[in-house]
Amino acid sequence: MERVPFDIEGLDRILFGGLPKYHDISICGGPGTGKTLLGFEYIYRGALRGEPGVFISLVENEESILENMKATFKNWKDIDKLIENGKIFIVKPESLDVLALADILEKHIIDHKINRAVIDSATVLRTTFSEHSKYRQTMQELLSLIGGLKCTTLLTYEYPSYERNNMTFSVEQFIADGIINLYNLQRAEKRVRALEVVKMRGTRHVEELVPFKISASGLEVYIGEKVF
Numbered sequence: 001m002e003r004v005p006f007d008i009e010g011l012d013r014i015l016f017g018g019l020p021k022y023h024d025i026s027i028c029g030g031p032g033t034g035k036t037l038l039g040f041e042y043i044y045r046g047a048l049r050g051e052p053g054v055f056i057s058l059v060e061n062e063e064s065i066l067e068n069m070k071a072t073f074k075n076w077k078d079i080d081k082l083i084e085n086g087k088i089f090i091v092k093p094e095s096l097d098v099l100a101l102a103d104i105l106e107k108h109i110i111d112h113k114i115n116r117a118v119i120d121s122a123t124v125l126r127t128t129f130s131e132h133s134k135y136r137q138t139m140q141e142l143l144s145l146i147g148g149l150k151c152t153t154l155l156t157y158e159y160p161s162y163e164r165n166n167m168t169f170s171v172e173q174f175i176a177d178g179i180i181n182l183y184n185l186q187r188a189e190k191r192v193r194a195l196e197v198v199k200m201r202g203t204r205h206v207e208e209l210v211p212f213k214i215s216a217s218g219l220e221v222y223i224g225e226k227v228f
């Protein structure tokens with residue numbers, strides 16, 4: 001199986017090399033758990049490899065995403081250059097329509113040869129449907145379209161909890177090829193960030209909770225270390 005690496009060392013080790021190519025992966029977590037940062041780092045690291053990617057933001061506008069990423073990842077001096085050179089695209093669609101989203105993806109794949117994409121936050125799409133069955137069907141169509149487009153895609157989903165034992169799953173997680181959960185766990189007087197791969201169709205992966213940190217150089221994933 002071909003892999004798409006994050007180029008985040010610990011994370012790639014958990015995934016035995018990276019994400020299965022052309023799969024769609026759900027990144028799930030509570031507010032501030034690092035979903036947007038992980039998504040952007042995935043696009044950034046791909047761009048450094050010469051693989052163009054699109055970051056589709058359904059919540060924040062382009063300027064705000066860029067501003068936040070630069071503020072957090074201070075050691076990345078080349079974000080603007082990668083955007084200028086057509087390696088990173090940040091797009092805020094005008095409408096939240098799933099079909100419009102599919103169009104944006106398709107256009108970037110054809111015009112800019114992107115093979116990495118992030119949809120942040122895909123939770124927003126649900127609000128455009130009043131009927132659950134229609135939502136499920138449309139999401140399934142979107143994911144199969146993405147798969148057919150030869151693009152390895154992360155979709156972020158907002159969860160109402162930081163804790164592992166409160167995680168619940170809904171339709172998005174069942175139809176996704178893979179799931180990575182991000183947590184901000186309560187430990188005594190502090191919180192500890194941790195992540196876990198709970199599903200990855202077609203590949204083995206490490207099955208444990210792994211601590212991580214957000215640093216100015218990117219996410220640091222400490223495989224083999226206990227979460228205290």
Ligand SMILES: Nc1ncnc2c1ncn2[C@@H]1O[C@H](COP(=O)(O)OP(=O)(O)OP(=O)(O)O)[C@@H](O)[C@H]1O
Nearest residue numbers: 029030031032033034035036037038072158214215
């Ligand atoms: N320089 C930094 N060093 C350490 N942690 C940081 C730094 N910059 C941001 N953070 C942490 O990252 C969090 C933001 O991460 P991110 O925006 O990816 O969260 P998110 O899961 O997308 O949240 P939301 O669901 O609200 O969009 C901040 O709340 C903060 O805790």
Ligand SMILES: [Mg+2]
Nearest residue numbers: 035036037120
């Ligand atoms: Mg976010």
